[in-house]
Amino acid sequence: MAQDVRAEVRQFITGRFPQITLDDDQDIFALGFVNSLFAMELVMFVEQRLGVRVPNDELRRENFSSVTAIAALVDRVGTGTEAPAG
Amino acid sequence: MTHVGVVGAGVMGAGVAQNLARHGHPVVLVDSDPHALTRARETIDRDCRMSRFLGGPDLDAEEVLGRITTSEDLAALADTEVVIENITESWDLKKDLYPRLDAAVRADAVFVANTSAIPITRLASLTRRPRRFVGVHFMNPVPMKPAVEIIPGEHTSAEALATVRALLDSIGKKAIPVNDACGFVSNRVLMLTVNEAAFLVHEGVADAATVDEVFRSCFGHPMGPLETADLIGVDTILHSVEVLHDHFADSKYRPCPLLKRMTDAGHHGRKTGRGFYTYDGAAAPANP
Numbered sequence: 126m127a128q129d130v131r132a133e134v135r136q137f138i139t140g141r142f143p144q145i146t147l148d149d150d151q152d153i154f155a156l157g158f159v160n161s162l163f164a165m166e167l168v169m170f171v172e173q174r175l176g177v178r179v180p181n182d183e184l185r186r187e188n189f190s191s192v193t194a195i196a197a198l199v200d201r202v203g204t205g206t207e208a209p210a211g
Numbered sequence: 212m213t214h215v216g217v218v219g220a221g222v223m224g225a226g227v228a229q230n231l232a233r234h235g236h237p238v239v240l241v242d243s244d245p246h247a248l249t250r251a252r253e254t255i256d257r258d259c260r261m262s263r264f265l266g267g268p269d270l271d272a273e274e275v276l277g278r279i280t281t282s283e284d285l286a287a288l289a290d291t292e293v294v295i296e297n298i299t300e301s302w303d304l305k306k307d308l309y310p311r312l313d314a315a316v317r318a319d320a321v322f323v324a325n326t327s328a329i330p331i332t333r334l335a336s337l338t339r340r341p342r343r344f345v346g347v348h349f350m351n352p353v354p355m356k357p358a359v360e361i362i363p364g365e366h367t368s369a370e371a372l373a374t375v376r377a378l379l380d381s382i383g384k385k386a387i388p389v390n391d392a393c394g395f396v397s398n399r400v401l402m403l404t405v406n407e408a409a410f411l412v413h414e415g416v417a418d419a420a421t422v423d424e425v426f427r428s429c430f431g432h433p434m435g436p437l438e439t440a441d442l443i444g445v446d447t448i449l450h451s452v453e454v455l456h457d458h459f460a461d462s463k464y465r466p467c468p469l470l471k472r473m474t475d476a477g478h479h480g481r482k483t484g485r486g487f488y489t490y491d492g493a494a495a496p497a498n499p
Contacts, residue, residue, distance in 0.1 A: 160433060161265040165261055165265060169257075184264040
């Protein structure tokens, strides 16, 4: 499951920014391409595609700063509803 | 605090309502489509939750939404002091709305047209209150943009202008005054730029990602014109270009056929999941 989440998140980010090479621990906010729009998309991706409702107190930059951080967040808050297929 | 009516619960109307309510103003949000009202509440809830994460203030979604009343009936606006109209950028729709709005709202209320291109004097002529009629061109996303264009019409009174300026000031918006003309300053330039960028794609000179890359990398723009089109809405872009074309009767504003085809196909950008880019369920471009 953790590997699936990592792969999905990685794919989401590199799909959006194909020019970058991303390692799982890299701080994506330090790469210079993350604007507020993409930051919001990242949260929406986690909530809608991965079926997780992120509690307000977990909506912090550090929880979305890398593939590893996002996978840890998903693991921590658990899956709510099933992610939609496709 | 000012009792404000907001007409039209699309992207702009929801943003305006949120911005006003977040600064303490009671808002009545009206749309003839109940689904649009539901979506607007959901969007406002999400944007409030995200506010601090995106570097903004800590917002309590319940508190903000608690200041917003929704209705499908213009009569709900009867006692509002300022009414901000944000419906689809179409002369026919606005022509139908304004006389009804004029009849529904108290005579001393000030009307604000949040239009991206239609001249304010022309819109004001649809009402019996041209002295209390001001144009304000809000930018998208409204809660995050620090400035607006403010446009007095031919008959706008200094008093009405001052009322609207004070309201804008209270929600943290810098008002940049420009004179009344189709497209004002911003969209006279931006819509032509987006239209021409669409022609580049239409003619196969470059794909959308390449066009945007030139603007981002060569000019240092934070977003390219076609990403911007997807954010604004391809249908809204087309409507605005058509308004410029009709108004100036100048072929330099001819709408790109690609914009028409995309609008007909429902490829309106981020809000429909596909525009110049495709977006998955998370509203993110899959291939820029």
